[in-house]
Amino acid sequence: MEEALQAPLARITTLKIGGNADCLCHPQSAAELIDLVARLKEAGTPWYVVGGGSNLLISSEGFRGTVIRTTQMTNIRLEQPNLLEAEAGARLPHLARHAAQNGLAGLEFAVGIPGTVGGAVIMNAGAHGSSISAIFDSAKILDSATGEVAELRSEDMAFQYRRCALDPARHIVLSAKFKMPSDVPEEIEKRTKHNEDYRWKTQPLGFPNAGSTFKNPLPDKAAGFLLDQSGVKDLKVGNAAVSSIHANFIVNLGGASSHEVIVLMKRMQDMVRQKFKLDLVPEWKTMGTFTDDEMSVWQQKAAEKKQ
Ligand SMILES: Cc1cc2nc3c(=O)[nH]c(=O)nc-3n(C[C@H](O)[C@H](O)[C@H](O)COP(=O)(O)OP(=O)(O)OC[C@H]3O[C@@H](n4cnc5c(N)ncnc54)[C@H](O)[C@@H]3O)c2cc1C
Numbered sequence: 001m002e003e004a005l006q007a008p009l010a011r012i013t014t015l016k017i018g019g020n021a022d023c024l025c026h027p028q029s030a031a032e033l034i035d036l037v038a039r040l041k042e043a044g045t046p047w048y049v050v051g052g053g054s055n056l057l058i059s060s061e062g063f064r065g066t067v068i069r070t071t072q073m074t075n076i077r078l079e080q081p082n083l084l085e086a087e088a089g090a091r092l093p094h095l096a097r098h099a100a101q102n103g104l105a106g107l108e109f110a111v112g113i114p115g116t117v118g119g120a121v122i123m124n125a126g127a128h129g130s131s132i133s134a135i136f137d138s139a140k141i142l143d144s145a146t147g148e149v150a151e152l153r154s155e156d157m158a159f160q161y162r163r164c165a166l167d168p169a170r171h172i173v174l175s176a177k178f179k180m181p182s183d184v185p186e187e188i189e190k191r192t193k194h195n196e197d198y199r200w201k202t203q204p205l206g207f208p209n210a211g212s213t214f215k216n217p218l219p220d221k222a223a224g225f226l227l228d229q230s231g232v233k234d235l236k237v238g239n240a241a242v243s244s245i246h247a248n249f250i251v252n253l254g255g256a257s258s259h260e261v262i263v264l265m266k267r268m269q270d271m272v273r274q275k276f277k278l279d280l281v282p283e284w285k286t287m288g289t290f291t292d293d294e295m296s297v298w299q300q301k302a303a304e305k306k307q
Pocket residue numbers: 014048049050051052053054055056070088112113114115116117118119120121122123124125126127168171172173174203209210211212285
């Protein structure tokens with residue numbers, strides 16, 4: 001297993017922000033990952049599991065502990081004619097291509113989502129009217145509290161909009177199976193291409209970003225629309241800016257800090273609250289050291305649950 005000390009984390013996120021981790025490990029298999037977590041637990045070392053780092057704000061102060069990155073666990077196999085199994089670190093666009101080549105439909109939405117299978121299951125990633133939950137069959141999950149691995153099915157996962165019942169601080173996705181109907185490969189390719197073209201037109205893919213910053217507060221209220229209408233598109237704090245192409249995307253213009261991003265997020269929340277009396281909850285997860293004031297941006301969660 002590759003291990004690096006004092007590893008810079010900015011490189012492992014799509015936003016390109018983050019200080020150093022005490023240690024960064026790349027397990028090559030589920031067995032190596034399980035063994036690593038057991039050793040860290042015994043030593044009392046804090047850990048954090050990361051996939052593509054595409055939905056993550058990492059503190060510029062870094063992370064005191066071990067980061068476990070799954071991106072070398074990438075095996076994909078067709079278990080049955082309509083059942084595709086992938087290890088946690090397999091990239092969604094790669095999985096979507098693999099499925100399409102085998103005439104399996106249902107992952108066309110995922111071709112532009114730069115995350116891994118593990119991150120996509122935890123986040124119930126979705127787009128274009130579909131999400132992981134629509135094709136999810138089961139997943140092998142390590143419960144770090146007990147050291148046991150269980151195969152969880154859809155009914156155990158309680159999938160909701162951009163979340164599920166698992167807690168990434170405790171449960172680690174080792175692999176997942178997806179049940180997918182057959183279709184003509186050319187038709188799947190057509191839908192995939194349509195989704196890809198739409199992204200190139202509507203997302204600022206030229207700058208480091210982490211996708212949508214905030215969740216949609218209500219099914220019929222897109223965060224991007226509310227932000228746009230609130231006039232956030234000119235906002236900039238240091239080297240963090242709201243994208244001029246998509247109001248729910250924050251872009252790193254080069255060397256932005258996590259603090260700059262959070263101050264910008266607060267301003268975006270304030271402007272939407274003022275105009276629409278709605279609280280925006282961040283979609284992103286955080287890793288590392290943040291102050292209580294910085295974390296208050298995430299505390300809108302309480303308001304979200306009450307809805
Ligand atoms: C350009 C761009 C476009 C995007 N478009 C979309 C979109 O259309 N729809 C959408 O839903 N998202 C989108 N995203 C966000 C992101 O790609 C998804 O949320 C993705 O599923 C995150 O996966 P990841 O592997 O990068 O997770 P990470 O960012 O690495 O981690 C996110 C969370 O998942 C946890 N996690 C990761 N792997 C595991 C594992 N194996 N076991 C347990 N927990 C794990 C982490 O601890 C963390 O809490 C976009 C991002 C970008 C940059």
